[in-house]
Amino acid sequence: MKQFAASPVYKFFLFPIGQIIMFALGSSVGLSLITVLLAYVFKFNVTNFDLVERSLLILPQVVINGLTIGFVYSTIALGYTMVYGVLEFINFAHSEIFMVGGIVGVQLIAYFEHLGILATLNQYLVIALAIILAIIISGSLAVTVERVAYKPLRGAPKLVPLISAIGMSFFLQDAVRLILSLTTGEFNVILPQFGTFDEFLLVALPGMADPLRIQIKSVIIVGIAVLMLVVLNFLVNGTKVGKAIRAVAQDRPSASLMGINVSQIISITFLVGGALGGAAGVLFALKATKLDPFVGFFPGLKAFTSAVLGGIGNLTGALLGGLVLGLLESFAASYLSIFTNGAFGAEYKDIFAFAILIVVLIFRPSGLLGETVGQKA
Amino acid sequence: MSLLQTTNVVKRFGGLIAVNKMTFSLDEGRIVSIIGPNGAGKTTFFNSLTGIYKPEEGQIQFKNHSLIGLRPDQVAATGIARTFQNIRLFGSMTVIENIMVGMHIRLKQNPIDILFRTRHFNAEELEAEQRASEWMEYVGLKNVGNELARNLPYGGQRRIEIARALAANPTLLLLDEPTAGMNPNESEDAIKLFRRIRDDKGITILMIEHDMRVVMGISEYISVMDYGEKIAEGTPQEIRSNQRVIEAYLGRGAAVAHEQKH
Numbered sequence: 001m002k003q004f005a006a007s008p009v010y011k012f013f014l015f016p017i018g019q020i021i022m023f024a025l026g027s028s029v030g031l032s033l034i035t036v037l038l039a040y041v042f043k044f045n046v047t048n049f050d051l052v053e054r055s056l057l058i059l060p061q062v063v064i065n066g067l068t069i070g071f072v073y074s075t076i077a078l079g080y081t082m083v084y085g086v087l088e089f090i091n092f093a094h095s096e097i098f099m100v101g102g103i104v105g106v107q108l109i110a111y112f113e114h115l116g117i118l119a120t121l122n123q124y125l126v127i128a129l130a131i132i133l134a135i136i137i138s139g140s141l142a143v144t145v146e147r148v149a150y151k152p153l154r155g156a157p158k159l160v161p162l163i164s165a166i167g168m169s170f171f172l173q174d175a176v177r178l179i180l181s182l183t184t185g186e187f188n189v190i191l192p193q194f195g196t197f198d199e200f201l202l203v204a205l206p207g208m209a210d211p212l213r214i215q216i217k218s219v220i221i222v223g224i225a226v227l228m229l230v231v232l233n234f235l236v237n238g239t240k241v242g243k244a245i246r247a248v249a250q251d252r253p254s255a256s257l258m259g260i261n262v263s264q265i266i267s268i269t270f271l272v273g274g275a276l277g278g279a280a281g282v283l284f285a286l287k288a289t290k291l292d293p294f295v296g297f298f299p300g301l302k303a304f305t306s307a308v309l310g311g312i313g314n315l316t317g318a319l320l321g322g323l324v325l326g327l328l329e330s331f332a333a334s335y336l337s338i339f340t341n342g343a344f345g346a347e348y349k350d351i352f353a354f355a356i357l358i359v360v361l362i363f364r365p366s367g368l369l370g371e372t373v374g375q376k377a
Numbered sequence: 378m379s380l381l382q383t384t385n386v387v388k389r390f391g392g393l394i395a396v397n398k399m400t401f402s403l404d405e406g407r408i409v410s411i412i413g414p415n416g417a418g419k420t421t422f423f424n425s426l427t428g429i430y431k432p433e434e435g436q437i438q439f440k441n442h443s444l445i446g447l448r449p450d451q452v453a454a455t456g457i458a459r460t461f462q463n464i465r466l467f468g469s470m471t472v473i474e475n476i477m478v479g480m481h482i483r484l485k486q487n488p489i490d491i492l493f494r495t496r497h498f499n500a501e502e503l504e505a506e507q508r509a510s511e512w513m514e515y516v517g518l519k520n521v522g523n524e525l526a527r528n529l530p531y532g533g534q535r536r537i538e539i540a541r542a543l544a545a546n547p548t549l550l551l552l553d554e555p556t557a558g559m560n561p562n563e564s565e566d567a568i569k570l571f572r573r574i575r576d577d578k579g580i581t582i583l584m585i586e587h588d589m590r591v592v593m594g595i596s597e598y599i600s601v602m603d604y605g606e607k608i609a610e611g612t613p614q615e616i617r618s619n620q621r622v623i624e625a626y627l628g629r630g631a632a633v634a635h636e637q638k639h
Contacts, residue, residue, distance in 0.1 A: 238502070240477075240480075240486050240505075246474075247470070253429060254467075257429070257459055258458075258478050259482035260450055
């Protein structure tokens with residue numbers, strides 16, 4: 001057993017996937033139970049239909065939606081949390097790295113459409129190419145941003161690079177708007193219709209009258225996100241670079257005395273975080289279908305919330321935080337109007353995301369899986 | 378030719394001269410100690426050697442190459458490894474991982490290897506892990522490879538620090554108060570370990586130490602610092618009876634009393 005636990009297949013494949021499944025299942029089941037419980041409570045107030053039955057009817061769909069957006073949040077949150085880990089500052093420009101990834105991916109697909117080959121290409125190949133391009137562009141953009149806006153400020157008080165990051169965020173938004181306006185004449189980017197992504201897979205569940213309807217793009221989003229998380233886990237835990245990243249995160253001076261080039265490792269961290277953000281941008285575009293240069297703000301803020309929720313600086317925490325937040329949002333969007341009989345609608349879902357942020361900051365500032373803050377000092 | 382040669386190294390912090398015209402030379406294969414009262418500038422001298430501080434003046438030659446202006450990681454790559462006064466392990470990494478971080482500069486992995494997990498990559502990771510556990514056993518630790526470093530007792534953490542430094546395959550090992558906080562038995566073991574490191578591996582050892590039993594027991598040569606300057610050097614015998622050293626440690630009055638007693 002001990003031998004098995006040490007084998008690479010377990011450490012870098014079975015364990016992370018198991019962890020992801022556990023987190024996804026755990027948070028889905030937890031939130032579902034709370035919802036059903038609430039349904040029983042509210043049932044006595046709302047009498048014109050069976051609240052419990054109605055809640056259960058849409059539950060699987062809600063969970064799937066929540067997981068889809070949750071995985072996107074997790075992937076973005078990892079970028080925040082990795083950078084926080086090594087530099088201890090919040091890279092607020094990360095939401096723009098994410099946005100650039102999404103726009104670049106969509107533009108590539110639009111370009112294929114313009115060439116007239118979109119319909120002939122394999123749809124999965126198109127997505128793969130879009131993601132690879134987004135990874136390259138976002139990754140190098142993140143490294144550039146670090147070199148230009150953060151590296152010169154490395155010795156400065158912590159607030160200074162934070163302000164620089166906010167400035168960089170606004171700069172990138174408007175730079176992208178400028179480029180889009182100059183080249184295409186408008187800054188809304190719309191994902192062309194192609195392939196079978198909007199169709200549904202029908203999964204018959206035992207004990208349910210209707211089969212479960214899962215959109216193909218949900219499956220793709222979750223699949224690619226899981227793949228990236230597994231690769232990241234391997235990179236961080238199984239390679240020399242990963243050990244160097246963790247060493248720099250824990251103690252920069254002694255890491256450098258071990259012969260680790262700290263500047264290089266920081267660049268690599270931004271590269272990896274940016275690449276994840278870029279890929280997440282394409283996945284988000286697949287779901288949202290319409291992007292603009294300001295689209296990064298809300299997902300970015302929520303991913304940041306996820307990172308804090310899970311414990312900032314903690315990679316596993318970012319994964320868990322993203323899933324919980326995505327599910328919570330999806331549950332809030334679907335059940336608010338049912339439970340309040342239409343008084344509140346889906347548009348109030350963000351209240352939950354940010355209420356969670358406040359509650360976590362008050363009661364558990366180190367996050368769900370975070371360690372005590374003192375350890376970092 | 379000496380392995381390490383510093384000439385008139387000066388390090389100032391504002392108006393304070395922490396290291397003043399430190400000229401020091403170290404021959405290959407020796408065990409040498411730097412002693413001195415608290416605040417004498419010993420650790421600052423170490424930090425100047427390893428590139429953490431940039432000395433304002435002076436030359437540092439290691440293997441006939443200047444170390445001035447090199448970053449700490451570049452200094453480490455020339456073959457200098459060190460341990461710290463206050464243990465600075467990567468607490469939330471395992472013991473084996475800590476030692477593998479020490480090997481960082483000796484491992485060659487390129488992105489292609491990592492991406493495709495080539496045979497070369499797997500072989501190197503496996504070998505690195507094996508060598509790390511060999512180093513762990515070399516410093517006298519067994520079956521703790523998968524423990525988090527911070528969960529080990531104090532003496533164990535000291536040993537891992539040494540193993541991590543050794544894993545970098547250094548020519549020169551700098552030990553900053555390696556036996557601080559150890560009981561006499563543990564210090565005894567530590568002395569044996571340092572001798573073994575020098576004898577088996579031919580690694581030159583330069584250490585800062587306060588425990589005089591350790592210093593006198595192991596050093597072949599001793600330099601004494603006070604107020605940033607080197608005030609004496611010589612064999613343990615010579616240092617023991619050196620007037621300035623006694624003054625520096627005990628104050629002038631005590632030194633006079635000491636003289637009268639003899």
